[in-house]
Amino acid sequence: MSTFLVEVVTPERKVYAENANMISVKGVEGELGILPNHIPLVTQLRIAPVVIKRDGKVDVIAVNGGFIEVRKDKIVILAESAELATDIDLDRAKAAKARAEQLLSAKRDEIDFRRAELALQRAMNRIGTAQK
Amino acid sequence: MAKGMRDIKREIKSKQNTKQITKAMEMVAASRLRRAQEAAQASRPYSEKLKEVVASIAAGTKDVKHPMLETRPIKKTGYLVITSDRGLAGGYNANVLRKVTDAIRSKHKSNDDFVLFVIGKKGRDYFRRRNMPIVEEVTGLPDAPTFADIKIVASTAVQKFADGTFDELYVYYNKFVNAITQIPTEMRLLPLESVDGSAASTAAYEYEPSPEGVLEALLPKYAETLIYSALLDGKASEFGARMTAMGSATKNATKMISNLTLTYNRARQAAITQEISEIVAGANAQS
Numbered sequence: 001m002s003t004f005l006v007e008v009v010t011p012e013r014k015v016y017a018e019n020a021n022m023i024s025v026k027g028v029e030g031e032l033g034i035l036p037n038h039i040p041l042v043t044q045l046r047i048a049p050v051v052i053k054r055d056g057k058v059d060v061i062a063v064n065g066g067f068i069e070v071r072k073d074k075i076v077i078l079a080e081s082a083e084l085a086t087d088i089d090l091d092r093a094k095a096a097k098a099r100a101e102q103l104l105s106a107k108r109d110e111i112d113f114r115r116a117e118l119a120l121q122r123a124m125n126r127i128g129t130a131q132k
Numbered sequence: 133m134a135k136g137m138r139d140i141k142r143e144i145k146s147k148q149n150t151k152q153i154t155k156a157m158e159m160v161a162a163s164r165l166r167r168a169q170e171a172a173q174a175s176r177p178y179s180e181k182l183k184e185v186v187a188s189i190a191a192g193t194k195d196v197k198h199p200m201l202e203t204r205p206i207k208k209t210g211y212l213v214i215t216s217d218r219g220l221a222g223g224y225n226a227n228v229l230r231k232v233t234d235a236i237r238s239k240h241k242s243n244d245d246f247v248l249f250v251i252g253k254k255g256r257d258y259f260r261r262r263n264m265p266i267v268e269e270v271t272g273l274p275d276a277p278t279f280a281d282i283k284i285v286a287s288t289a290v291q292k293f294a295d296g297t298f299d300e301l302y303v304y305y306n307k308f309v310n311a312i313t314q315i316p317t318e319m320r321l322l323p324l325e326s327v328d329g330s331a332a333s334t335a336a337y338e339y340e341p342s343p344e345g346v347l348e349a350l351l352p353k354y355a356e357t358l359i360y361s362a363l364l365d366g367k368a369s370e371f372g373a374r375m376t377a378m379g380s381a382t383k384n385a386t387k388m389i390s391n392l393t394l395t396y397n398r399a400r401q402a403a404i405t406q407e408i409s410e411i412v413a414g415a416n417a418q419s
Contacts, residue, residue: 011175011279011361013174014177039338042337067349
């Protein structure tokens with residue numbers, strides 16, 4: 001089975017680098033399932049889990065936005081932060097979710113609202129990834 | 133014991149205490165320097181990759197228009213200055229602050245012509261004392277700053293350029309060369325110099341939703357990343373400078389202690405000699 005190299009890079013470090021068979025991400029235009037020899041592509045990602053399949057194993061990474069660059073034999077995901085499911089602190093994510101929800105219900109000006117919305121998305125992304 | 137001797141002894145003691153402190157600070161800085169260098173290294177793949185993608189978009193699509201790439205007539209300038217929170221780092225802060233002040237003095241007549249973004253307590257206090265306009269400040273950064281720590285100041289700076297508050301943005305920081313050399317550096321961040329597209333891969337990418345759309349989201353990130361790597365470089369420089377400064381302070385203290393010890397021993401010998409000659413003189417007088 002053909003494979004390609006998948007790298008997840010954040011400003012602080014390289015989170016992930018493995019040979020994989022398939023990857024599925026959520027782009028701004030919709031979900032993408034990518035197999036080796038895909039046409040070169042660059043797109044923005046939504047705040048969502050990225051699922052990577054390799055040798056019958058499945059890795060899930062919580063990626064907070066960013067980009068994906070697809071080449072024939074290599075995929076690079078650039079994100080401001082990304083965590084493997086095993087690295088996620090579930091309690092902290094739950095606390096963040098509660099905080100964001102509280103901010104949303106308070107509903108002050110627009111910037112705060114937007115920020116809380118993003119925080120909520122990130123928290124839910126982490127929780128979803130950790131429980132997968 | 134003569135009075136002079138007691139003073140010398142006290143002085144030696146105080147120098148020894150100082151030496152102990154500077155020695156400890158030197159060693160702490162040395163170990164942090166290593167970690168800071170590693171962090172700077174670890175951030176490189178991200179910024180290089182981003183640059184590659186930006187370059188390949190710029191190369192692949194002819195004349196992309198984006199406000200961040202356009203040079204506008206300069207009415208107002210933004211400066212982002214990276215300093216440390218604590219002193220005792222040799223010329224680390226003074227050098228970079230002098231460079232900024234010189235640039236501001238030569239370019240601007242009034243405080244309305246520029247705005248400042250400051251990272252670090254030293255820089256903030258310096259500009260505050262001079263009543264210069266600080267828009268955003270970050271202090272109390274940890275030794276290993278994360279991207280989230282400076283996200284706000286970086287994105288505010290980029291945002292303010294995009295909405296036309298100022299027409300160019302400079303970053304001032306100490307570029308890390310090695311542990312004893314740090315060069316205060318000026319970097320023009322915005323408008324982005326047309327990214328060197330010659331090295332870009334020839335692969336024609338598909339862009340979703342569109343090249344412009346991707347570029348629009350990518351360029352601010354790219355600028356923020358450049359700020360972050362400047363910060364990491366600055367951190368490494370800070371520890372390098374502190375290590376060197378504390379190293380030479382320790383050396384100076386050692387030298388002073390050995391000089392004082394010599395003086396002390398001489399004074400002690402003189403006191404003994406005097407005592408002996410007094411005894412001899414007394415014995416001679418009796419016989």
